[in-house]
Amino acid sequence: MAADRPAELLLYSYWRSSSAYRVRIALNLKGIQYRQKFVHLVKEGGEQHKTEYREVNPLGLVPALVHEDQTIVQSMAICEYLEETFTDIPLLPANPTARARVRTIAQSITSEIQPLNNLAVINYLKTEMSQDSGAVKSWYRHWIERGFAAVETWLSTPASGLYCHGDRPTLADCFLVPQVYNAERFSCDLEPYPNLRRITEQCRGLSAFQKAAPENQADAEI
Numbered sequence: 001m002a003a004d005r006p007a008e009l010l011l012y013s014y015w016r017s018s019s020a021y022r023v024r025i026a027l028n029l030k031g032i033q034y035r036q037k038f039v040h041l042v043k044e045g046g047e048q049h050k051t052e053y054r055e056v057n058p059l060g061l062v063p064a065l066v067h068e069d070q071t072i073v074q075s076m077a078i079c080e081y082l083e084e085t086f087t088d089i090p091l092l093p094a095n096p097t098a099r100a101r102v103r104t105i106a107q108s109i110t111s112e113i114q115p116l117n118n119l120a121v122i123n124y125l126k127t128e129m130s131q132d133s134g135a136v137k138s139w140y141r142h143w144i145e146r147g148f149a150a151v152e153t154w155l156s157t158p159a160s161g162l163y164c165h166g167d168r169p170t171l172a173d174c175f176l177v178p179q180v181y182n183a184e185r186f187s188c189d190l191e192p193y194p195n196l197r198r199i200t201e202q203c204r205g206l207s208a209f210q211k212a213a214p215e216n217q218a219d220a221e222i
């Protein structure tokens with residue numbers, strides 16, 4: 001960790017949020033100490049909608065990171081901030097082409113899969129669009145299949161090693177594993193994605209990923 005940076009970071013988080021899970025992994029991989037403040041996304045209609053939290057993130061989404069009196073939202077922006085501020089353990093490769101590849105994988109998850117399957121979207125389908133649970137599951141799986149097929153193609157190339165890029169974890173792994181967790185929750189078939197499954201298992205063997213896992217959070221309800 002950069003010596004001139006105080007360690008006090010506060011992460012607004014929810015145990016099952018895949019977006020917060022990404023940031024927890026990045027923080028752990030970098031060895032950064034942080035506190036968590038929990039925002040229950042379901043209880044009483046969701047604490048993310050309360051005025052108190054809207055003052056933290058006007059979008060009403062977790063995660064949010066507070067560091068040195070600055071609040072940063074959007075998991076990609078948070079991870080990039082951590083990368084630029086805590087430089088000892090990089091999660092992006094040095095080479096620009098390799099960096100772009102890592103960002104491509106992470107961005108494809110954060111922009112093309114997760115937003116379509118977020119809680120607010122699923123709730124909107126159920127309530128405003130009167131879709132039954134079968135239709136909602138089919139919607140969820142469609143976007144997983146479309147996104148994971150592309151990610152699997154990238155993970156099948158020689159640029160992937162033990163992890164999404166080479167033999168060290170990068171931001172791509174921080175984004176992949178939470179999305180796989182989420183897909184498993186919705187009983188998606190992961191058989192067609194052998195590289196994605198192999199790399200996820202590799203990541204799950206690391207303590208940084210284990211410590212960040214939803215079931216290991218203080219607000220977990222299991």
Ligand SMILES: N[C@@H](CCC(=O)N[C@@H](CS)C(=O)NCC(=O)O)C(=O)O
Nearest residue numbers: 017018019061062074075118119120
């Ligand atoms: N693009 C945002 C997505 C954040 C997001 O969708 N967070 C979800 C949990 S994973 C959330 O707070 N959902 C609450 C809601 O939909 O009401 C990011 O990467 O941080």
